[in-house]
Amino acid sequence: MTAQDYIQAKLTELRQPQGLPKPQNNDELADTIFKLLMSKKFRKYSASPEFIEHIKQSIRGHIEAGTPINVTFTHGAYKLWRFEESPEVDWAELFALMYYTKWLAPICEIYEPGVWFDSFVDDLILPKLNNLSMDEIIAYKQSYQKVIDFLKAYQPDNFKMTITGAGDLFDSLAAFEEKLAKDVEEYAATLPDGLPEVSDKRKAMIELNVHPNKTVQNDPDWMAKNVLVHDAYISKTKRGVGYTFRPDKILAFTQPLPVGLFLAVGSTKDTIAKFWTGIGALKPRAPPAHHSRRPRRHHGADGRLRNSAGNVGGAACRA
Numbered sequence: 001m002t003a004q005d006y007i008q009a010k011l012t013e014l015r016q017p018q019g020l021p022k023p024q025n026n027d028e029l030a031d032t033i034f035k036l037l038m039s040k041k042f043r044k045y046s047a048s049p050e051f052i053e054h055i056k057q058s059i060r061g062h063i064e065a066g067t068p069i070n071v072t073f074t075h076g077a078y079k080l081w082r083f084e085e086s087p088e089v090d091w092a093e094l095f096a097l098m099y100y101t102k103w104l105a106p107i108c109e110i111y112e113p114g115v116w117f118d119s120f121v122d123d124l125i126l127p128k129l130n131n132l133s134m135d136e137i138i139a140y141k142q143s144y145q146k147v148i149d150f151l152k153a154y155q156p157d158n159f160k161m162t163i164t165g166a167g168d169l170f171d172s173l174a175a176f177e178e179k180l181a182k183d184v185e186e187y188a189a190t191l192p193d194g195l196p197e198v199s200d201k202r203k204a205m206i207e208l209n210v211h212p213n214k215t216v217q218n219d220p221d222w223m224a225k226n227v228l229v230h231d232a233y234i235s236k237t238k239r240g241v242g243y244t245f246r247p248d249k250i251l252a253f254t255q256p257l258p259v260g261l262f263l264a265v266g267s268t269k270d271t272i273a274k275f276w277t278g279i280g281a282l283k284p285r286a287p288p289a290h291h292s293r294r295p296r297r298h299h300g301a302d303g304r305l306r307n308s309a310g311n312v313g314g315a316a317c318r319a
Contacts, residue, residue, distance in 0.1 A: 003282055014101050014154045017109050030059050033107050042103040044272050045256045045264040058250050068116040069107055073252045077121035078132055078140050080277040081211045087136035088143035091280020096267040097147060101155055114158025124167035124176050125233050131211040169241040183236035184229055195224040
Protein backbone atom coordinates (compact mmCIF):
# COMPACT_ATOMS: atom_id res chain seq x y z
CA MET A 1 0.00 0.00 0.00
CA THR A 2 1.38 3.40 -0.95
CA ALA A 3 1.24 6.39 1.40
CA GLN A 4 -1.41 7.99 -0.78
CA ASP A 5 -3.52 4.79 -0.78
CA TYR A 6 -3.30 4.59 3.00
CA ILE A 7 -4.33 8.21 3.54
CA GLN A 8 -7.19 7.92 1.04
CA ALA A 9 -8.47 4.80 2.80
CA LYS A 10 -8.39 6.55 6.17
CA LEU A 11 -10.22 9.56 4.71
CA THR A 12 -12.95 7.34 3.25
CA GLU A 13 -13.43 5.63 6.63
CA LEU A 14 -14.33 8.94 8.29
CA ARG A 15 -17.76 9.16 6.69
CA GLN A 16 -18.72 5.52 7.10
CA PRO A 17 -21.40 4.93 9.79
CA GLN A 18 -20.64 2.50 12.60
CA GLY A 19 -24.16 1.13 12.88
CA LEU A 20 -24.69 2.51 16.39
CA PRO A 21 -28.14 1.82 17.93
CA LYS A 22 -30.33 4.92 18.15
CA PRO A 23 -30.93 6.03 21.77
CA GLN A 24 -34.58 5.82 22.80
CA ASN A 25 -34.75 8.95 24.95
CA ASN A 26 -32.74 12.03 25.84
CA ASP A 27 -31.18 10.48 28.94
CA GLU A 28 -29.91 7.56 26.92
CA LEU A 29 -28.75 9.94 24.19
CA ALA A 30 -26.80 12.08 26.66
CA ASP A 31 -25.19 9.01 28.20
CA THR A 32 -24.15 7.65 24.80
CA ILE A 33 -22.70 10.98 23.65
CA PHE A 34 -20.74 11.22 26.89
CA LYS A 35 -19.30 7.73 26.45
CA LEU A 36 -18.28 8.52 22.86
CA LEU A 37 -16.57 11.73 23.95
CA MET A 38 -14.71 9.98 26.76
CA SER A 39 -13.63 6.96 24.71
CA LYS A 40 -10.27 5.69 25.93
CA LYS A 41 -9.28 5.01 22.32
CA PHE A 42 -8.87 8.78 21.89
CA ARG A 43 -8.51 10.24 25.38
CA LYS A 44 -4.91 10.38 26.63
CA TYR A 45 -5.45 11.37 30.28
CA SER A 46 -8.15 11.16 32.92
CA ALA A 47 -10.52 14.06 33.58
CA SER A 48 -11.37 15.49 37.00
CA PRO A 49 -14.82 14.80 38.51
CA GLU A 50 -15.64 18.51 38.21
CA PHE A 51 -14.80 18.59 34.51
CA ILE A 52 -16.71 15.37 33.88
CA GLU A 53 -19.79 17.01 35.40
CA HIS A 54 -19.23 20.08 33.20
CA ILE A 55 -19.11 17.84 30.10
CA LYS A 56 -22.34 16.09 31.09
CA GLN A 57 -24.10 19.41 31.71
CA SER A 58 -22.89 20.76 28.37
CA ILE A 59 -24.22 17.71 26.55
CA ARG A 60 -27.60 17.96 28.27
CA GLY A 61 -27.81 21.67 27.46
CA HIS A 62 -27.18 21.08 23.76
CA ILE A 63 -29.71 18.24 23.60
CA GLU A 64 -32.39 20.41 25.24
CA ALA A 65 -31.60 23.30 22.87
CA GLY A 66 -31.25 21.08 19.80
CA THR A 67 -27.80 22.51 19.02
CA PRO A 68 -24.57 20.78 17.94
CA ILE A 69 -22.21 19.44 20.60
CA ASN A 70 -19.49 22.11 20.74
CA VAL A 71 -15.89 20.92 21.17
CA THR A 72 -13.46 23.85 21.14
CA PHE A 73 -9.79 23.03 20.60
CA THR A 74 -7.27 25.76 21.44
CA HIS A 75 -3.87 26.16 19.78
CA GLY A 76 -1.46 28.58 18.16
CA ALA A 77 -2.08 29.92 14.65
CA TYR A 78 1.41 29.12 13.44
CA LYS A 79 3.75 26.43 12.19
CA LEU A 80 7.01 26.27 14.12
CA TRP A 81 9.40 28.54 12.22
CA ARG A 82 12.16 25.92 12.35
CA PHE A 83 10.33 23.68 9.86
CA GLU A 84 10.74 24.07 6.12
CA GLU A 85 6.94 23.86 5.84
CA SER A 86 6.48 27.04 7.88
CA PRO A 87 4.43 29.20 7.78
CA GLU A 88 1.82 26.86 6.28
CA VAL A 89 0.31 23.66 7.63
CA ASP A 90 1.70 20.25 6.72
CA TRP A 91 0.54 16.66 7.11
CA ALA A 92 0.38 17.04 10.91
CA GLU A 93 -2.67 19.30 10.68
CA LEU A 94 -4.40 16.95 8.24
CA PHE A 95 -3.67 13.88 10.36
CA ALA A 96 -4.78 15.63 13.56
CA LEU A 97 -8.06 16.90 12.08
CA MET A 98 -8.73 13.45 10.61
CA TYR A 99 -8.18 12.01 14.08
CA TYR A 100 -10.57 14.48 15.73
CA THR A 101 -13.15 13.75 13.04
CA LYS A 102 -12.85 10.02 13.72
CA TRP A 103 -13.27 10.72 17.42
CA LEU A 104 -16.43 12.82 17.10
CA ALA A 105 -18.15 11.53 13.94
CA PRO A 106 -20.01 8.73 15.77
CA ILE A 107 -21.93 11.41 17.68
CA CYS A 108 -23.25 12.69 14.36
CA GLU A 109 -24.68 9.23 13.67
CA ILE A 110 -26.96 9.26 16.72
CA TYR A 111 -27.53 13.00 17.25
CA GLU A 112 -29.09 14.88 14.35
CA PRO A 113 -27.77 18.40 15.24
CA GLY A 114 -24.31 16.85 15.08
CA VAL A 115 -21.00 18.29 16.23
CA TRP A 116 -19.28 21.66 15.93
CA PHE A 117 -15.49 21.31 16.25
CA ASP A 118 -14.00 24.78 16.55
CA SER A 119 -10.26 25.49 16.46
CA PHE A 120 -9.83 28.59 18.63
CA VAL A 121 -6.40 29.95 17.73
CA ASP A 122 -4.04 32.53 19.14
CA ASP A 123 -3.12 34.93 16.35
CA LEU A 124 -2.62 38.63 17.19
CA ILE A 125 -0.40 37.77 20.16
CA LEU A 126 2.15 35.82 18.10
CA PRO A 127 4.20 38.76 16.77
CA LYS A 128 4.83 39.74 20.40
CA LEU A 129 5.58 36.23 21.68
CA ASN A 130 7.21 34.38 18.78
CA ASN A 131 8.53 37.25 16.63
CA LEU A 132 6.37 36.12 13.72
CA SER A 133 4.91 38.44 11.11
CA MET A 134 1.18 38.83 10.56
CA ASP A 135 1.75 37.63 6.99
CA GLU A 136 3.03 34.33 8.39
CA ILE A 137 0.06 34.02 10.74
CA ILE A 138 -2.42 34.79 7.96
CA ALA A 139 -0.71 32.21 5.71
CA TYR A 140 -1.08 29.57 8.42
CA LYS A 141 -4.76 30.33 9.03
CA GLN A 142 -5.53 30.31 5.32
CA SER A 143 -3.78 26.98 4.76
CA TYR A 144 -5.53 25.55 7.84
CA GLN A 145 -8.87 26.61 6.38
CA LYS A 146 -7.98 24.77 3.17
CA VAL A 147 -7.50 21.56 5.18
CA ILE A 148 -10.91 22.10 6.81
CA ASP A 149 -12.50 22.67 3.40
CA PHE A 150 -10.80 19.55 2.00
CA LEU A 151 -12.02 17.35 4.86
CA LYS A 152 -15.64 18.44 4.51
CA ALA A 153 -16.23 15.91 1.71
CA TYR A 154 -15.17 13.10 4.06
CA GLN A 155 -17.13 14.16 7.14
CA PRO A 156 -20.78 13.54 8.04
CA ASP A 157 -23.10 16.26 6.75
CA ASN A 158 -23.87 17.35 10.32
CA PHE A 159 -20.19 17.70 11.28
CA LYS A 160 -19.08 21.33 11.28
CA MET A 161 -15.41 22.29 11.55
CA THR A 162 -14.23 25.90 11.85
CA ILE A 163 -11.24 28.03 12.77
CA THR A 164 -11.79 31.11 14.95
CA GLY A 165 -9.01 33.57 15.69
CA ALA A 166 -8.82 35.16 19.13
CA GLY A 167 -8.22 38.42 17.26
CA ASP A 168 -11.61 38.06 15.57
CA LEU A 169 -13.24 38.83 18.92
CA PHE A 170 -11.74 42.31 19.17
CA ASP A 171 -13.03 45.33 17.27
CA SER A 172 -9.56 46.13 15.98
CA LEU A 173 -5.86 45.46 16.42
CA ALA A 174 -5.65 48.69 18.43
CA ALA A 175 -8.38 47.46 20.78
CA PHE A 176 -6.51 44.19 21.30
CA GLU A 177 -3.19 45.93 21.99
CA GLU A 178 -4.81 48.37 24.41
CA LYS A 179 -6.40 45.51 26.38
CA LEU A 180 -3.17 43.48 26.36
CA ALA A 181 -1.07 46.42 27.59
CA LYS A 182 -3.49 47.00 30.47
CA ASP A 183 -3.50 43.31 31.39
CA VAL A 184 0.31 43.05 31.29
CA GLU A 185 0.62 46.08 33.55
CA GLU A 186 -1.89 44.68 36.05
CA TYR A 187 -0.28 41.25 36.04
CA ALA A 188 3.24 42.68 36.47
CA ALA A 189 2.04 44.58 39.53
CA THR A 190 1.32 41.26 41.26
CA LEU A 191 4.86 39.92 40.78
CA PRO A 192 8.07 40.61 42.72
CA ASP A 193 10.10 43.10 40.68
CA GLY A 194 7.34 42.98 38.05
CA LEU A 195 8.67 39.84 36.34
CA PRO A 196 7.96 36.10 36.75
CA GLU A 197 10.48 33.36 37.48
CA VAL A 198 11.27 31.26 34.39
CA SER A 199 12.04 27.56 34.81
CA ASP A 200 14.65 25.79 32.72
CA LYS A 201 11.91 23.79 31.03
CA ARG A 202 10.09 26.95 30.04
CA LYS A 203 13.31 28.58 28.83
CA ALA A 204 13.87 25.62 26.52
CA MET A 205 10.32 25.94 25.18
CA ILE A 206 10.74 29.66 24.53
CA GLU A 207 14.08 29.11 22.81
CA LEU A 208 12.50 26.52 20.52
CA ASN A 209 9.45 28.60 19.59
CA VAL A 210 10.72 32.17 19.38
CA HIS A 211 12.23 33.29 16.09
CA PRO A 212 15.58 34.96 16.81
CA ASN A 213 15.47 38.73 17.12
CA LYS A 214 18.67 40.45 18.26
CA THR A 215 16.86 43.60 19.35
CA VAL A 216 14.67 41.61 21.72
CA GLN A 217 17.22 39.05 22.84
CA ASN A 218 19.92 41.57 23.73
CA ASP A 219 17.76 42.35 26.75
CA PRO A 220 18.91 40.03 29.60
CA ASP A 221 15.30 39.84 30.86
CA TRP A 222 13.75 39.04 27.49
CA MET A 223 12.60 35.55 28.45
CA ALA A 224 10.95 36.76 31.65
CA LYS A 225 9.23 39.54 29.72
CA ASN A 226 8.07 36.98 27.15
CA VAL A 227 6.53 34.88 29.93
CA LEU A 228 4.96 37.98 31.47
CA VAL A 229 3.18 38.86 28.22
CA HIS A 230 2.19 35.22 27.57
CA ASP A 231 0.71 34.65 31.01
CA ALA A 232 -1.11 38.00 31.07
CA TYR A 233 -2.58 37.22 27.65
CA ILE A 234 -3.72 33.71 28.61
CA SER A 235 -5.15 34.58 32.02
CA LYS A 236 -6.64 37.99 31.26
CA THR A 237 -6.78 39.12 27.62
CA LYS A 238 -7.83 35.85 26.02
CA ARG A 239 -10.04 34.67 28.85
CA GLY A 240 -11.60 38.11 29.12
CA VAL A 241 -13.38 37.83 25.76
CA GLY A 242 -15.56 35.09 27.26
CA TYR A 243 -15.25 32.67 24.36
CA THR A 244 -13.85 29.55 26.02
CA PHE A 245 -14.84 28.86 29.61
CA ARG A 246 -18.59 28.64 29.04
CA PRO A 247 -21.22 26.07 29.99
CA ASP A 248 -21.91 25.18 26.35
CA LYS A 249 -18.29 24.47 25.39
CA ILE A 250 -16.21 21.34 25.92
CA LEU A 251 -12.58 22.42 25.72
CA ALA A 252 -9.94 20.10 24.29
CA PHE A 253 -6.17 20.09 23.94
CA THR A 254 -3.41 17.58 23.18
CA GLN A 255 -2.36 17.42 26.84
CA PRO A 256 -3.91 18.13 30.24
CA LEU A 257 -3.46 21.71 31.37
CA PRO A 258 -3.10 22.93 34.97
CA VAL A 259 -6.51 24.61 34.91
CA GLY A 260 -8.08 21.12 34.66
CA LEU A 261 -10.81 22.15 32.22
CA PHE A 262 -9.50 20.61 29.00
CA LEU A 263 -10.13 17.14 27.61
CA ALA A 264 -6.74 15.71 26.57
CA VAL A 265 -7.22 13.82 23.32
CA GLY A 266 -3.76 13.82 21.73
CA SER A 267 -3.21 14.62 18.05
CA THR A 268 -3.11 11.07 16.64
CA LYS A 269 -3.51 7.56 18.01
CA ASP A 270 -0.02 7.25 19.47
CA THR A 271 1.05 10.81 20.23
CA ILE A 272 0.22 13.88 22.28
CA ALA A 273 2.45 16.09 20.12
CA LYS A 274 1.18 19.57 19.35
CA PHE A 275 0.60 19.42 15.60
CA TRP A 276 1.41 23.11 15.06
CA THR A 277 4.92 22.56 16.45
CA GLY A 278 5.38 19.14 14.82
CA ILE A 279 5.21 17.52 11.41
CA GLY A 280 2.99 14.78 10.02
CA ALA A 281 4.65 11.42 9.46
CA LEU A 282 3.79 7.87 8.48
CA LYS A 283 5.36 5.18 10.63
CA PRO A 284 6.27 2.09 8.59
CA ARG A 285 4.43 -0.95 9.96
CA ALA A 286 1.68 -3.31 8.95
CA PRO A 287 -0.65 -1.50 8.68
CA PRO A 288 1.07 1.92 8.60
CA ALA A 289 0.05 4.58 11.10
CA HIS A 290 0.06 8.35 10.98
CA HIS A 291 1.64 10.54 13.63
CA SER A 292 2.40 14.07 14.65
CA ARG A 293 6.08 14.17 15.56
CA ARG A 294 7.77 16.55 17.98
CA PRO A 295 10.85 18.45 16.80
CA ARG A 296 14.25 17.31 17.98
CA ARG A 297 17.23 19.54 18.60
CA HIS A 298 18.71 18.87 15.15
CA HIS A 299 18.80 21.85 12.82
CA GLY A 300 20.84 23.67 10.23
CA ALA A 301 22.89 26.81 10.57
CA ASP A 302 19.74 28.91 10.13
CA GLY A 303 18.00 27.16 13.03
CA ARG A 304 15.49 25.34 10.83
CA LEU A 305 14.77 21.65 11.27
CA ARG A 306 15.19 19.59 8.14
CA ASN A 307 13.03 16.76 6.82
CA SER A 308 15.90 14.32 6.32
CA ALA A 309 16.55 10.75 7.34
CA GLY A 310 18.49 11.78 10.43
CA ASN A 311 15.86 13.83 12.26
CA VAL A 312 12.22 14.46 12.98
CA GLY A 313 11.20 14.47 9.33
CA GLY A 314 12.65 11.08 8.50
CA ALA A 315 9.25 9.47 8.06
CA ALA A 316 7.53 12.49 6.61
CA CYS A 317 4.88 11.59 4.08
CA ARG A 318 4.77 13.41 0.76
CA ALA A 319 1.75 11.81 -0.86
